[in-house]
Amino acid sequence: MPAHPPRQFHLNAFLMNAGHHDAAWRHPRTQPERVTDLTYFQELARTAERGRLDSLFLADGLTLWSNARHNAVGGFEPLTLLSALAVATEHIGLIATVSTTFNEPYHVARKFASLDHLSGGRAGWNIVTSGNVAEARNFGLDEHPDHALRYERAAEFVDVARLLWDSWTDGAPVVDRARGVYTEEGAVAPVGHRGAHFRVDGPLNVQRPPQGHPLLVQAGSSEDGREFAARYAEAVFTAQQTLADGQTFYKDLKSRLARHGRRPDEVRILPGICPVIGATEAEARALEAELTALQVPEYGLQQLSGMLGTDLTGLPLDGPLPELPGESAINGNKSRFTLVADLARRERLTIRELIARLGGGRGHRVFAGTPEQIADQLEEWFTSGAADGFNIMPPHLPGGLEDFVDHVVPLLQRRGLFRTEYVGRTLRDHYGLERPAGRSAPAA
């Protein structure tokens, strides 16, 4: 390895049921009966690892996110699934989304510490605040807690988690059988946190994770979300439709870091992209059209209603969107609302056209083309200040991931943009991020 390796991409395989396209499960190349089959995910994980990807990435919701009538849902919970996948893989990172809104820091810090130990330092936590009132209603609440309050709680939540991970010093177990001392006095210490949202004594009942802390990822791109990311995140997952939007977001987020005493390269920005791959451009477009033709309009309308916080049932599909409220009226995912509303306005889309545009990536950019064209797109975003890497969202699985790994990754590798072998052992190593120092051991 040269002393200063060239700057390279980070790529996560964002896995989703039969694929990211909402009609993927109806396509003959998918396997929607396998969403509760571990071997299906083991195969996907091995494919991603064969492509030397940085990590597997799993989204999460605390409700049946989409209608089970018209989509292949009801699969695994992320932390249990990734614990099992840790065994089927050796190198690839394991990023699970867990909400801070309906959880307790002690449980979450502990489970990620456990996953990090299980996997030899490959755990990552995608921190979210939940976007949906249906989630609140599975946890005793009538309304989704206020957006600002959710981010306040998220901040304190991560503060507590970090204290808990540091409650054991590195190398705390001295295992001195002769003296009967497993850890020295003070090597494991309470955290005594007393805050507005949490009171947690600690210490954690899991030893300090191999990575110190799991990699901290964040998703949620509103103003509050960006501030949260600038303070806590080491990687940011975001949805950006155009290069210009991507550049603006990238610059904005990086510019916030100094205020928190952080360097711009301490955070990796990762837009999502749904690559629809064909051997020719015409083939790629045909596949995209084929998937669009399989969409169930009723389902698309429900999903769109959710993203816009506005009930669209009964509106004519070939008409325009109704008047929408401003972002300030949205309490769920503000950034997604604005992205979708802007997209419809900018391109003057009918509801049907909008549903088609959102089918592949729920707001993430969908790009149909040859492997060469896709590699060009990724390179352009990377070199022109819109991305440090990408969450790859295959429209259909397993084929869409195989196509990406077999046909796009080699091009990126040839261009020197992506690793050809794993170098380090942990997810932090793959991301080129430092291991957080812990508490220092008390003087003996």
Added chain:
Amino acid sequence: MPAHPPRQFHLNAFLMNAGHHDAAWRHPRTQPERVTDLTYFQELARTAERGRLDSLFLADGLTLWSNARHNAVGGFEPLTLLSALAVATEHIGLIATVSTTFNEPYHVARKFASLDHLSGGRAGWNIVTSGNVAEARNFGLDEHPDHALRYERAAEFVDVARLLWDSWTDGAPVVDRARGVYTEEGAVAPVGHRGAHFRVDGPLNVQRPPQGHPLLVQAGSSEDGREFAARYAEAVFTAQQTLADGQTFYKDLKSRLARHGRRPDEVRILPGICPVIGATEAEARALEAELTALQVPEYGLQQLSGMLGTDLTGLPLDGPLPELPGESAINGNKSRFTLVADLARRERLTIRELIARLGGGRGHRVFAGTPEQIADQLEEWFTSGAADGFNIMPPHLPGGLEDFVDHVVPLLQRRGLFRTEYVGRTLRDHYGLERPAGRSAPAA
């Protein structure tokens, strides 16, 4: 297989850090530096599976249960660990302890459903209400919630979990690509629970588990605990010091079932036993003495103080216990308090002797002897109405489990008391328990 196979034991391998004896980690045959090493648990799991045991069993606490200074602690969280062990094993059940006191039913029902899918129907949930104020203090509370209230909450918690597991009908995914229908109308339905402790809309976002419900195990043997078990449990883990106590408990619990419309054989009663195995009786006793000699009295005193809800620090080790309160004053684990207090009284033990007696099993019966003598003991409890099986708690690991599997299990098999091969595929199959019927699918 004969039509009516003879009644046989159930045996769980209760895994615990370096072993169940509190000084195990100081013994040269143990590997206390491996409590955060997945391969250690994979090896233990494979040993248990080689012995055709019914399941792996993991206890849990939401605090650092015992002092990290003098014991090998800080290992894995049970649900993540068992998810990983599901991959290293094929047949053996996977029972995780999860408290209903500091958790939410949606999360817990979901994680067990996920584990059950991951493992092809091998998940079991040991339901507990937590025994420790230190746990409360990791979850924003100053005091441990009241014992009776904890069991009330536990009952509603399990009600909700069962509703959630049944929110998907069996075989709900029809995966009708042509019609665009993944599940028929009504096959996935809300649960709409509104209770004193929980309000949960549902449905669950995981399909119905292979076992319908994971196996429901319970631990907690107070009056309230027994009533809870009679209503909900399919297996009961209990600590019993003497055959007479075991018989009394067994009879009492079985007699409670009819009131809940259940047959006596719908619940398996499983006392814990810590078998200290030697090739000769003298060897077994020598090993026991060796472990006792390694105990750290300060540590034992802390653990004993916890079990008795009474601070014993500073009391002379060679004197008797002080006056103790009645069980009604105990808010933690009432049954363990009574067991320990009775033991000390009955055998007129000094504090040091009591610590020695509790070192191996924390109140569970410790029995030192040859494989033959241990098999005799198990057979006696089984045939004289004190047990349907046992939680095996090896004093030291991995050797104590290997000795049990290699030397005790074959004797039990030869006596026809234990399976020689796995017959069914799920944990319910191993236990000979029925798969709960779910909601019936709505008429098409």
